[in-house]
Amino acid sequence: MTSADVIEQTLARRGYRLTGPRRALLVVMGTLGDHFAADDVVGAAPGVGRATVFRTLKLLQDLGVVCQVVLEDGSTAYRLAPDEHHHHLLCVECGEMRDFSSDDLEAVLAEVARRTGYTIEAHRFEVYGRCAACQAAGA
Numbered sequence: 001m002t003s004a005d006v007i008e009q010t011l012a013r014r015g016y017r018l019t020g021p022r023r024a025l026l027v028v029m030g031t032l033g034d035h036f037a038a039d040d041v042v043g044a045a046p047g048v049g050r051a052t053v054f055r056t057l058k059l060l061q062d063l064g065v066v067c068q069v070v071l072e073d074g075s076t077a078y079r080l081a082p083d084e085h086h087h088h089l090l091c092v093e094c095g096e097m098r099d100f101s102s103d104d105l106e107a108v109l110a111e112v113a114r115r116t117g118y119t120i121e122a123h124r125f126e127v128y129g130r131c132a133a134c135q136a137a138g139a
């Protein structure tokens with residue numbers, strides 16, 4: 001899991017410094033587990049207004065240190081992001097979320113771009129399944 005400290009270092013390397021309530025929100029997000037809803041952040045940061053929470057989530061997404069995740073039911077959650085392109089693996093049993101990346105997957109997209117003439121600017125790829133621990137538990 002990516003911690004708030006690591007993210008602050010990433011931002012600092014890019015010359016961006018979080019201050020005041022934004023920094024406080026990042027620390028709160030680091031305590032909310034591997035993914036969280038916007039309302040979880042609102043609830044865990046009573047001193048910060050709802051609008052500030054939403055603005056900060058948007059800012060952190062734009063800076064590439066928080067990513068949006070679509071859950072199996074179609075609802076949106078957020079997650080602290082590693083400093084590289086990645087996708088998400090979500091256990092539908094226990095809710096654990098992991099990041100992964102795959103050169104093969106990116107190669108398929110490059111091939112799709114060649115074949116269709118599209119330039120691919122973004123893509124989303126979430127995988128839902130059961131983690132090894134949940135399978136071992138007979139879930």
Ligand SMILES: [Zn+2]
Nearest residue numbers: 067079081086
């Ligand atoms: Zn992510």
Ligand SMILES: [Zn+2]
Nearest residue numbers: 091094131134
């Ligand atoms: Zn699991």
Ligand SMILES: [Zn+2]
Nearest residue numbers: 085086087106
């Ligand atoms: Zn990708």
